Amino acid sequence: MKERLRNLIAQLGVPRVIIIGFVLALFVIAYSTKLPIGPLFSASLVRVGMNGVLVLAMVPTISAGVGLNFGLPVGVLCGLVGALISMQMDFKGFMGFIMAILFSLPLAVLAGWGYAALLNKVKGQEMMVGTYLGFSSVAGMCIFWLLAPFDNPELVWAIGGQGLRYTLTLDNHFGKVLNRLFQVSFGGLEIPLGLLGFFGLMCLLVHLFFSTKMGLAVKAAGANPRFAQASGIDPDRTRTVGVVLSTVLGAIGIVVYAQSYGFIQLYMAPLMMAFPAVAAILIGGANLQRATIGHVILGTFLFQTLLTTALPVTSRVIQGDISEVARLIISNGMILYALTRGDGRETA
């Protein structure tokens, strides 16, 4: 028994065991302080669907050998532009959601392609360069938000008529359309089937992609670029495919996130968007070289459940909102853990 436990811990890694323990402890406290478990769990499920696609965006870059995609804001910004175009053209409801994704796709492919070209030139430092490409894109886009030619009065400042607002409400557009789609109640539990279904669909598509010839090439070149090259695969090309796919998923991810949240946040809001997504996939068991859909689902579930239950549960025990601080410590601690594991990969 002791042996098996030790094996399990070794397999899961210490931080994952701590996090699983933490989540369990939160539920135990919730139960013993007579906090209703049902709504807590439902809220967690919504958060899983809300964040899942952004976490999924980490899989293609890790598989392609580029590492964690800290440049996720590049994709997020494309998604935001797509959502804004859809709102500007006054698409409503589900149509608005679809159009937002459709408008963002070409932008994401283009931006992802440029991002990949840069990353191919800085092998070994992709994460750092990606981080700062993301940061500077967010800051650069702030200027765009101020000057962009949007004139829908719902989007721009009431005074002056120019410059997009900081926070745009999606109530009249595509707010919560996925959340409300096929929402079923089941024994006190609200299950957002549409939202989770969309996340599942995305996971399935990525899974299917990695069983195509192209997908297998991406994986092979990511695992061993030299060997792949010898068998006629161009690693730069497969890396590009991985980064473009990740950027596209980032764009779709933020549209899903925004519809679930009910608001679009512009300006500096997307700055740190990559970090929770990176942390989630690492919590799920991924490392810098290997990530699977299973890691995405498990990681998103654990991380988001932890965050949603932490606030109501801890507020029964201590004063103040500790969940933001917990998020900072857990997500960055997890990333730190992954970065300091020896991985035997050559680094520049």
Add this chain to the structure above:
Amino acid sequence: MNTQTSAVSANMSAGLMSIVKKNAVPILFAILSILSVVVAKMNPLFLVNEIITRLARNAFLVLALLIPVSAGLGLNFAIVVGAMAGQVAVIAITHWKIEGLLGFFLAMLGSVPLAVIMGYLVGQVMNRAKGREMITSMVLGFFANGIYQLVFLFLVGTVIPMKNRSMMLPDGVGIRNTVDLFGISRALDNLWRINVAGIRIPLASLLLVVLLCIALHYFMQTRLGQQMRAVGQDINIAAVAGINVDRTRVIAMILSTVLAAWGQLIFLQNISTLNTYNSHEQVGTFAIAALLVGGATARRATIWQALLGVLLFHTLFVVSPSAGQAIIGIPQIGEYFRVFVAYGVIGVALALHAWQARE
């Protein structure tokens, strides 16, 4: 005769080209700064005062980055951790109401043990992330920020006994978002300040910066300094030469962290208010951006580049909102532009660094 002069001028222009090429970044920023100054039509006296203040306020923090660069650890984003150590000391002396210069120097002294411990831990983490030091130091900064918030928002007043109405949140748990630093406000700046034709020069603060420059210069020539440079050039060769690589790197991080703590104290006594949860956040980004604007890279950074960088970066910082207002009529553009510049310059410098490392 004719051919000779053309040869000479070709030679000169080739020399000029190589100078321009080598210093492309500072030259670009100098042009950008001068253009913004011209466009913004700022009162020159105000501008000069502002830049001198900012030089005295920020130079120390930027200089704190130099040792890790020499030791091959790249740009130390974890100076944020040092800044936090400085802030812990400031909170302590403000709580105990130790004021004036004594308070300031006690804070400097008090921050040392904490910064040494923190620097040691940072160094240990860096040694486990060789080749990824920069991203690791950045994430470490965020992580430390989480711990810092945990301590000062939740543990102070509950686990850590502290009672102070003016510094703490109304319910007695956690430190306020902003704490007035009346006690040590401008303690160093006002110690020796001269006024030349309307330009106020905080000589004492500037002198401290000069002292640090001299100390750094001589430190790099000591045995330890030489060892750091050797480690920075090539870890394997240094190890073969009998240098304890890991230990050297840890020492570099400790020194950087202590200097960052002091730098943050100089910064805070000038600003005179402590933004408990924000003051330190941007320390790493802005210090690194300034250093890079001065022409430094992740592998090579000199004292002069640090000082030039502070000058150029902060000139741009001061004038860009007015320039944005003058050009497009929206001051926010300038504000976002300077954030864009800070991040962009780091991104470009890192990309160039990685690019060159491959060739």
